[in-house]
Amino acid sequence: MINFNRVWAMALRYTLNLTKNYDRLADMFYWPIVDILLWGLTGTYFVKESNNPNVIIIVLTGIIFWIVVWRAAYEIDINLLTELWDQNLINIFAAPLTLLEWIASFIIFGSVKTMVSLIFAGILSFILFQYNIFIYGLWIVPLIISLLITGWVIGFIVAAYLIRYGQKVQAIAWAATFIVAPFSAPYYPLDTLPNWAQLIAFFIPASYIFEGMREILFTGTISYAKLVISFALNIIYLLLSIWFFIYMFKRSRKLGLGRLQ
Amino acid sequence: MQNNILEVKNLTKKFGSPAGEFTAVDNISFSLKEGEILGLLGPNGAGKTTTIHMLLGVTDPTEGEIRYFGKTFQKNKEEILKKINFASTYINLPRDFTVIQILDIFGRLYEVENRQKRIQKLLIAFDLERLKKRSYNQLSAGEKTRLVLTKAFLNYPKLILLDEPTASLDVEVAVKVREFLLKEKNEYSTSILLTSHNMSEVEEMCDRVVVINHGKIIDQGTPEKLIKSISRCEVELKIIDDFTKAAAFLKDRKVPFHQNKFSFTIPLEEKNVAELLTLLTYSHITYQEISIKKPDLEDYFLQVIQK
Numbered sequence: 001m002i003n004f005n006r007v008w009a010m011a012l013r014y015t016l017n018l019t020k021n022y023d024r025l026a027d028m029f030y031w032p033i034v035d036i037l038l039w040g041l042t043g044t045y046f047v048k049e050s051n052n053p054n055v056i057i058i059v060l061t062g063i064i065f066w067i068v069v070w071r072a073a074y075e076i077d078i079n080l081l082t083e084l085w086d087q088n089l090i091n092i093f094a095a096p097l098t099l100l101e102w103i104a105s106f107i108i109f110g111s112v113k114t115m116v117s118l119i120f121a122g123i124l125s126f127i128l129f130q131y132n133i134f135i136y137g138l139w140i141v142p143l144i145i146s147l148l149i150t151g152w153v154i155g156f157i158v159a160a161y162l163i164r165y166g167q168k169v170q171a172i173a174w175a176a177t178f179i180v181a182p183f184s185a186p187y188y189p190l191d192t193l194p195n196w197a198q199l200i201a202f203f204i205p206a207s208y209i210f211e212g213m214r215e216i217l218f219t220g221t222i223s224y225a226k227l228v229i230s231f232a233l234n235i236i237y238l239l240l241s242i243w244f245f246i247y248m249f250k251r252s253r254k255l256g257l258g259r260l261q
Numbered sequence: 262m263q264n265n266i267l268e269v270k271n272l273t274k275k276f277g278s279p280a281g282e283f284t285a286v287d288n289i290s291f292s293l294k295e296g297e298i299l300g301l302l303g304p305n306g307a308g309k310t311t312t313i314h315m316l317l318g319v320t321d322p323t324e325g326e327i328r329y330f331g332k333t334f335q336k337n338k339e340e341i342l343k344k345i346n347f348a349s350t351y352i353n354l355p356r357d358f359t360v361i362q363i364l365d366i367f368g369r370l371y372e373v374e375n376r377q378k379r380i381q382k383l384l385i386a387f388d389l390e391r392l393k394k395r396s397y398n399q400l401s402a403g404e405k406t407r408l409v410l411t412k413a414f415l416n417y418p419k420l421i422l423l424d425e426p427t428a429s430l431d432v433e434v435a436v437k438v439r440e441f442l443l444k445e446k447n448e449y450s451t452s453i454l455l456t457s458h459n460m461s462e463v464e465e466m467c468d469r470v471v472v473i474n475h476g477k478i479i480d481q482g483t484p485e486k487l488i489k490s491i492s493r494c495e496v497e498l499k500i501i502d503d504f505t506k507a508a509a510f511l512k513d514r515k516v517p518f519h520q521n522k523f524s525f526t527i528p529l530e531e532k533n534v535a536e537l538l539t540l541l542t543y544s545h546i547t548y549q550e551i552s553i554k555k556p557d558l559e560d561y562f563l564q565v566i567q568k
Contacts, residue, residue: 254321
């Protein structure tokens with residue numbers, strides 16, 4: 001059973017950490033600003049050159065919705081790393097906090113922060129480039145949920161390695177999401193990818209979502225099959241990634257969590 | 262009859278692959294009664310911290326059983342961890358958080374009733390009230406230790422595991438902390454498992470001591486019993502007039518001694534002290550002062566560790 005008082009305690013711990021740490025605030029606001037400005041202006045230039053007004057919409061769709069995947073993964077890993085950097089892991093696991101409660105706190109707190117980043121990016125792109133994220137209508141809800149889950153999957157896989165090997169592998173927390181990015185085709189149609197990459201993209205849930213988004217832009221609707229496949233893959237991967245994280249946590253506890261301090 | 266709060270049976274921890282296996286804790290068993298203070302003594306690398314980490318559930322034992330309040334730890338972890346707590350000088354707390362924020366977060370994690378009131382009481386007890394808005398990384402080593410101890414007492418623990426609780430505290434504060442621990446023990450029957458390198462602290466506080474070395478228990482008992490097990494004492498004689506004669510006397514009889522300007526320190530079996538003094542008198546060696554230093558826990562510790 002999950003005790004929500006303890007989940008709230010951990011979510012509060014990570015929220016407070018946000019107010020103490022300008023890096024975390026920069027992650028939330030600075031990088032989205034940079035991305036949207038850079039790629040929005042690039043898109044504007046391509047629109048002028050190609051006379052295709054959809055270019056900027058496609059580019060900004062990729063930028064803004066990739067933020068969901070990136071932040072969802074990053075929040076899990078950065079909060080775990082915070083415990084390692086603060087040498088606080090023993091304190092929290094010598095308390096009655098269970099692993100599932102810890103996972104729940106990552107998911108809840110991470111989702112809130114991801115939504116804040118998404119809303120901020122949406123407002124910014126509307127102000128600067130008149131791009132409205134609500135052009136996807138109500139489809140936006142399942143699309144975002146699916147991307148969130150993809151982010152959690154990446155986050156838990158990375159977190160599994162962090163809890164097992166500690167800070168020496170912390171670079172993967174920043175790198176992992178971007179390994180998946182090319183195969184997710186956030187900025188270009190899937191058939192742009194070479195055949196071997198398309199085969200990999202077939203197993204990446206986010207690729208169906210980004211392809212679906214472009215479908216909505218061009219046809220006004222999305223094939224349900226894409227959504228269903230994306231969710232099915234995501235659910236399977238999420239269960240596997242959480243299982244993997246728990247497995248690696250137990251292996252780490254066998255070796256002693258104290259060694260990660 | 263007092264109940265066993267903690268029972269440890271055949272606890273073993275091995276690290277590494279079968280080819281290069283290292284046994285950090287080797288088949289140790291001990292128990293801790295309600296309201297008892299048990300000292301875990303041993304040199305660095307003896308297995309004390311590994312034992313404490315297993316008792317906290319942050320390291321899994323390879324073999325053996327841990328029972329708290331008559332219940333298996335592995336199966337009742339959440340329930341048990343609510344009733345115990347720990348403090349270690351070697352573990353940090355969130356560095357950018359203020360004292361009050363740290364205590365609030367841990368108070369919530371342990372679901373402490375009347376959290377604010379409890380925090381306030383402990384802040385006063387550990388003299389941290391004036392520092393409550395200061396962040397952890399702005400505290401001195403001693404203040405950090407006091408904060409870690411405050412955190413450890415938040416949930417009215419029935420058992421508290423303390424790893425070097427007074428290391429890095431100045432003498433005055435260390436005395437205050439020891440007084441607080443004893444008061445908690447007496448008022449709430451709090452049991453304490455304590456590791457320390459400060460032998461006089463262990464001697465003063467502990468009802469019983471378990472000595473471990475190379476992962477094994479090599480002795481256990483009350484501090485008095487352990488001290489009594491070594492019969493050697495040190496006799497210090499101040500001899501001014503017959504100094505040379507006394508040195509020759511001791512050398513002739515092959516009595517080991519350390520020589521200072523006008524005094525000799527002679528390590529000796531307690532039963533032989535009277536004989537030595539008689540022989541000195543018969544040899545017309547006059548001593549001006551005599552002091553006999555009885556063995557303490559430190560002497561005992563050094564002796565058993567060197568064995």
